[in-house]
Amino acid sequence: MTDSFDTSRRSLLKGGSAAIAAAFGGPIAAMATRVAEASQCAPAAASALGVSPYGPTAPVKDLTTGLPLIELPAGFSYKSHGWRGDIMSDGLPTPGAHDGMGVVVSRRVGRSTEIILVRNHELSTSSNAANIIGGSRSNVAKYDTGLTGTNYQVGGNTNLIWRDGNWVGSYASFGGIYRPCAGGSSTWGSWLSNEEIRSNSISSTGKKHGYIFEIPADTSLNAASTTPIYDMGRMAHEASAIDPATGYWYLTEDQGNANTLYRFLPNNIQGGLNSLHAGGRLQGLKVRNVTNADLRDPTLCQEFSVEWVDVAAPDMDGATLSTRNGNVSASGPYIQAYANGAAIFGATEGCWVANGVVFFTDKQVTTTPARAGRIWALDLATQTLKAIFVSNSLQVGNSPDNLCVSPRGGVLFCEDGGTGGPGNTPAITAQHLKVVTPQGGSYTFAKHNYDFTRAQLDAVGKTGASAGNQRNSEWAGCVFSPDGRVLFVNLYVGVTLAITGPWQNGTL
Amino acid sequence: MNRAIPPTHTQQITMKPILPLIALLGAALASSPAWSLSFEGAISQGATAVTPYVDTGLISFDIDFANTNSVSLDFRIDEDDLLQPLALNAVLRNFTGLGLNSYTLSLDKGAFGTIGSVTRQFGGTTQVTLSGNQLAQLSFNTPEYLDIELGNALGTTPGAFNWTLTGLQAGDRVNLTVSVGAVPEPEAIALMLAGLGVLGACRLRGAKRSPQA
Numbered sequence: 001m002t003d004s005f006d007t008s009r010r011s012l013l014k015g016g017s018a019a020i021a022a023a024f025g026g027p028i029a030a031m032a033t034r035v036a037e038a039s040q041c042a043p044a045a046a047s048a049l050g051v052s053p054y055g056p057t058a059p060v061k062d063l064t065t066g067l068p069l070i071e072l073p074a075g076f077s078y079k080s081h082g083w084r085g086d087i088m089s090d091g092l093p094t095p096g097a098h099d100g101m102g103v104v105v106s107r108r109v110g111r112s113t114e115i116i117l118v119r120n121h122e123l124s125t126s127s128n129a130a131n132i133i134g135g136s137r138s139n140v141a142k143y144d145t146g147l148t149g150t151n152y153q154v155g156g157n158t159n160l161i162w163r164d165g166n167w168v169g170s171y172a173s174f175g176g177i178y179r180p181c182a183g184g185s186s187t188w189g190s191w192l193s194n195e196e197i198r199s200n201s202i203s204s205t206g207k208k209h210g211y212i213f214e215i216p217a218d219t220s221l222n223a224a225s226t227t228p229i230y231d232m233g234r235m236a237h238e239a240s241a242i243d244p245a246t247g248y249w250y251l252t253e254d255q256g257n258a259n260t261l262y263r264f265l266p267n268n269i270q271g272g273l274n275s276l277h278a279g280g281r282l283q284g285l286k287v288r289n290v291t292n293a294d295l296r297d298p299t300l301c302q303e304f305s306v307e308w309v310d311v312a313a314p315d316m317d318g319a320t321l322s323t324r325n326g327n328v329s330a331s332g333p334y335i336q337a338y339a340n341g342a343a344i345f346g347a348t349e350g351c352w353v354a355n356g357v358v359f360f361t362d363k364q365v366t367t368t369p370a371r372a373g374r375i376w377a378l379d380l381a382t383q384t385l386k387a388i389f390v391s392n393s394l395q396v397g398n399s400p401d402n403l404c405v406s407p408r409g410g411v412l413f414c415e416d417g418g419t420g421g422p423g424n425t426p427a428i429t430a431q432h433l434k435v436v437t438p439q440g441g442s443y444t445f446a447k448h449n450y451d452f453t454r455a456q457l458d459a460v461g462k463t464g465a466s467a468g469n470q471r472n473s474e475w476a477g478c479v480f481s482p483d484g485r486v487l488f489v490n491l492y493v494g495v496t497l498a499i500t501g502p503w504q505n506g507t508l
Numbered sequence: 509m510n511r512a513i514p515p516t517h518t519q520q521i522t523m524k525p526i527l528p529l530i531a532l533l534g535a536a537l538a539s540s541p542a543w544s545l546s547f548e549g550a551i552s553q554g555a556t557a558v559t560p561y562v563d564t565g566l567i568s569f570d571i572d573f574a575n576t577n578s579v580s581l582d583f584r585i586d587e588d589d590l591l592q593p594l595a596l597n598a599v600l601r602n603f604t605g606l607g608l609n610s611y612t613l614s615l616d617k618g619a620f621g622t623i624g625s626v627t628r629q630f631g632g633t634t635q636v637t638l639s640g641n642q643l644a645q646l647s648f649n650t651p652e653y654l655d656i657e658l659g660n661a662l663g664t665t666p667g668a669f670n671w672t673l674t675g676l677q678a679g680d681r682v683n684l685t686v687s688v689g690a691v692p693e694p695e696a697i698a699l700m701l702a703g704l705g706v707l708g709a710c711r712l713r714g715a716k717r718s719p720q721a
Contacts, residue, residue, distance in 0.1 A: 075607065111662055113601075164662060165654050484605075
């Protein structure tokens with residue numbers, strides 16, 4: 001197909017990030033060079049773990065609670081907010097399972113600097129309707145309050161406000177969905193909340209699940225639409241990332257051995273809130289001249305020329321699919337993409353577009369063959385896919401989940417692995433935030449350190465927080481402030497952090 | 509070099525007499541003017557931006573530092589009010605990408621009066637040192653990567669209170685220069701250590717030669 005594009009739309013879509021850069025200035029201007037560097041990997045069988053330019057990590061006390069939640073390099077500090085169970089600005093308790101998160105607005109309010117984030121709560125089901133996020137509030141939009149089998153869908157979203165370096169509020173913004181995992185920010189001040197489920201079930205209210213929904217930055221001004229964006233597909237969604245230059249979205253799917261990278265070409269070329277509901281064209285990635293290329297075991301820096309194949313019916317039911325690797329459970333979109341020759345990945349997860357490059361992770365871990373996670377970079381100008389990080393050891397990278405690119409061009413990923421798998425000696429005792437080097441290696445930026453007793457948590461007012469050793473639970477939702485000064489990130493156990501420090505000492 | 513353009517009109521607001529003392533002092537003091545100020549411009553380098561917020565009785569501004577070059581601001585005192593202090597507040601934003609050790613504020617006229625609050629976004633302490641009465645250095649115990657609020661610029665920070673200036677009167681033109689003290693970058697530190705190493709090697713070589721001399 002030919003990718004024609006209206007230049008006025010380009011200007012509109014790019015306007016958001018350009019305006020942010022103009023308003024906040026600073027090191028964001030360096031982005032182009034550093035992203036280019038990120039593809040300068042040195043060919044090898046696999047990636048290696050290197051020494052962090054930021055230095056070794058050590059426990060650092062949270063400026064909010066005084067608890068050493070994480071380990072960081074010297075000079076970095078952080079504030080926590082929105083712990084599971086904390087009462088939010090709307091009087092509701094903060095839900096748990098903090099997952100994908102994005103900055104949807106960054107602006108000046110008077111002389112104050114304000115950032116609005118939307119956070120996913122990757123909750124699945126409950127037999128108790130009271131557990132539906134915002135269930136008790138009519139002003140919180142909810143997709144489905146019906147039962148599927150004997151359970152309600154209790155996943156959803158909260159919006160957070162960060163002003164002048166302080167957390168100042170949060171509130172429930174959407175509910176009634178199943179397991180929103182990674183998600184992604186639009187360029188017009190909203191968030192896509194993506195259900196992670198491949199299911200043909202229909203709830204008591206006649207709803208199916210596995211869709212994408214759009215959440216505005218301020219739901220007191222614009223309530224979230226309860227209509228799914230059907231044309232983005234019904235599948236075990238993970239991330240969605242927009243290319244500001246074209247308005248195309250790139251989507252990942254956590255469906256083991258039955259997924260590819262998707263792209264969505266919206267019908268509404270102007271963008272804007274609810275514009276994606278006007279539909280569009282869903283496509284799957286295919287390696288050029290190779291039918292159903294198996295991309296689960298690349299070597300570092302291996303490249304593939306790619307093209308896109310259509311998914312004609314994005315809302316089609318899933319089924320068992322017979323593939324070159326045996327029978328797999330597949331979504332309707334993947335069944336169609338596969339039939340048209342789409343590639344095979346292990347389990348795609350995090351996705352980010354920066355300066356014409358789509359970065360995405362494959363988080364699959366297997367012992368034989370040794371797989372502990374891959375990160376791919378798709379150059380949109382050349383349509384060349386490159387394996388910029390190939391972990392065959394849990395020490396190097398343990399199931400890379402969400403990822404983000406800093407405004408300076410550094411690639412950061414959140415580990416979401418277990419303790420079993422290739423390279424698990426010495427024992428895996430914690431999950432990390434790791435950085436991909438321009439040459440294709442990795443280094444540790446931060447280490448999980450959450451291990452507190454009930455008494456310790458109660459003493460700092462966190463009565464709803466989980467006690468015990470949570471060091472091996474995942475990191476999630478990493479995203480930098482547009483000026484690159486603050487990294488926002490979640491501990492899945494139920495804490496949101498804002499980290500700052502000497503970023504210039506390393507590649508982030 | 510950037511020169512911020514002053515507002516097209518001078519912000520002049522006449523203060524209502526608020527102190528009973530004024531009435532007691534009779535007609536002479538009743539006609540006493542309020543502080544009235546004009547922002548005359550600022551000089552900065554590169555992408556560093558200055559936004560003035562001059563108001564009655566208040567010198568106020570924001571500086572978005574994109575580099576470590578000093579910023580020079582000029583104000584004119586149009587009218588004075590000897591019964592009220594002239595207040596000062598500011599927001600200093602750090603977009604340099606560097607950790608800052610200090611800010612230095614220097615006046616070419618008048619003097620710092622009350623030393624107001626300094627609020628750092630991620631905490632940490634600030635030591636304010638006056639050299640004479642026209643130079644104030646704000647030294648941080650840990651490098652500052654974010655913004656600081658000088659006085660009560662944002663109006664929302666609990667306990668924040670403004671700085672004051674003294675010794676100024678109608679007709680004065682006052683220059684306030686804000687300088688940045690940055691933590692050396694790793695490359696600079698490496699260069700410095702390399703230089704020290706060379707110096708040490710030279711000294712060692714000299715020491716070895718001395719006995720032979």
